[in-house]
Amino acid sequence: MRLVRAELLKARRRAATMVIFIVAVVITGAIYLLAGSALGGISCQFTGDCLIEFPAAYAIADQLVFGLGGLLVVVYAAAFVGADWNWGVLRNVIARGESRVNYLLGKAVALAILIAIAELVLFLFCIVMTYVAGALYGIQVASPLRGNGLEDFVASLVLGYPVLLERAAIGFAVAVILRSQLAGAVVGVVLFVGEAIITTVLTAFTLAGTLSRGGFGGGLPSIGPEWFQFLPISLGGEILNAAPGNASGLGSGSLEGLFLQSVPLEQALAGTLIYLVVATVIALAALNRQEIV
């Protein structure tokens, strides 16, 4: 517990913590204002279902908290753990006889606490911004408790949390293996973006192959789930597809989310947890074997 408290102190005092959070808040706020001025109005006009009207507004919140948030937690997790190598402080810790496993687990627990706080605060900020955008552009956003609003809100938080943890664990493990916060953040982002590009390309190939074999038989796509939907970042997207707030059909915003069948929620959750555990174990094993020079 004292290790976790110490890590929370380090995080609280570190500028990167606030910088990452402010970036998330600024982008989130800007997107809500954009949604209110353009997308919100258009969607209200043509579909009668406003994007910044509850409960559909939760879809945007999901996108921002878990999509943008997922990318930012990769970066922050890498910075959170990798800094110990950059500043040489890991040497002090090991030389004092601290367990490498306990130390890293303490960091992981503290990171999980920070992510939970950030997720909750950002979600609440999204709700506030829904009202702000609605007020600015004259859109009635209705009550966040409308319909299944509250249940959707809680379900989104619960389902999205392991997704954020899994993505953080990837950045965490990469930084431990590479012994650098910058390298960890860069490689983590490349993995994040790279996998999204790869799955999009593979989805396009799969769709093209299906069309060349006779199309979808006149109906909506019924192919999948494909193997690449089980890759670490994509699997998190599958959970987001299943989040109640995504009933609007936005899904994860990805091509595979629109054209391929979703991975069943239970499988996606189990797979995400496996990735989370595996990434953490890899990080622990890597540190346990490392020579600190």
Place this chain on the structure above:
Amino acid sequence: MNAEQPAGMGPSAPPPPPASPPPPAAPPPPPESSSPSQFAGSSPFSGPPPTDFAVATRGLVKSYGRHPALVGLDISVPRGRVYGFLGPNGSGKTTALRLLTGLIRPNAGAIWLFGQPYSWHDRKRLFKVGSLIETPSFYPYLSGRENLLVLGATGPATAPGRIEQVLEYVGMSGRAGDAVQTYSLGMKQRLGIAAAMLSDPDLLLLDEPANGLDPGGIVAMRETLRYFTAQLGKTVVLSSHQLHETQLLADVVGIIDRGRLIREGDLDRLLQDSGRVRVRVAPDEMPRAAEVIKRLAPDRQLYGIDSGADAGWFTVGMAPGRASELNQALGAVGIYASGLEPGSDLESLFLELTAGGPAVQPSAR
């Protein structure tokens, strides 16, 4: 401050209480073999384990890739003494300290800490070891006090009030609330020493602790380390390039070169047994004096100091019994020695053993 505590290193701190040096140990017997150490004979490969020492290594081997850093290091650090751990750059000192603190694994050999075998996985044995290895490393955005707080959350439990106590030891209480990124190198060094003392260790491993310290800080550090050994019975291993400082502080020295021990033992004895005579002349007489001395000891290296407070001292490789002969030869050319004594100084001994220094010729003035 408790009267028994050492004073801080800061200029504002009161002067440290006079720490009486530890009673000199009975001189160890002279080496009976070709071993470079006075403490030889405790090898696990040839006798009982070296359990009498705070630290002992036998046959310690470590390579970084294909580069050998240690090729069979045998050192023996007596308990309750200051051990000067010396060697040229790249000789393996820091590698040895990393091995002693579990940062890296040896390729071969054995380590004993406080008489018990120690390996990479015996992390709890390090609870009684404090260390400052290479440069002091801290979170730059945290204050000095916060850095000690988060460090104190690791390893052994930190006693209440200990953080303030060690900050006072090193004279950093006044700046402990400032972010470390605003500290000078010397202040970081003081904080590093405080961090090493945080767990009230029985053994302190300090790598270049005087680096960046101002003269007052160096003196205070010396007094603090003396206090730890003489009053508290703790052991200090001091790796340093500052030979003059080491000579003032160390009871025992170990000199390593190319990853191997080349000389170890009681410092006074090593200097006395070095087969040298020290003679001091006026600095402007050094070139002429060097010519005379070289005629008397043509086959031995000659070390001279031509600047600083010790300017004018020569260390001559000749039997101390010939000191009067040396004095007479200098007098014959009108050079009158202001000092003449048997033995060497640590710098001369170090340079000769490591062949790292020039065969010093005093520069012409």
